[in-house]
Amino acid sequence: METRCPLCRRFVPNESQRWCTCGSAMDARCYDAHAPWCASDGDERWIGAQEL
Ligand SMILES: [Zn+2]
């Protein structure tokens, strides 16, 4: 199974995959750069909201 990084559009090896809270898989480098445009916007409060 091939996963393509949504940021740099390069294929990401399974070993380098990082799953973001928004559901996107990307390489470790882009994981940090992905934060500004991430759908979850780095908001971790949704984790607590699940307990409601
Ligand atoms: Zn990338």
Ligand SMILES: [Zn+2]
């Ligand atoms: Zn994300």
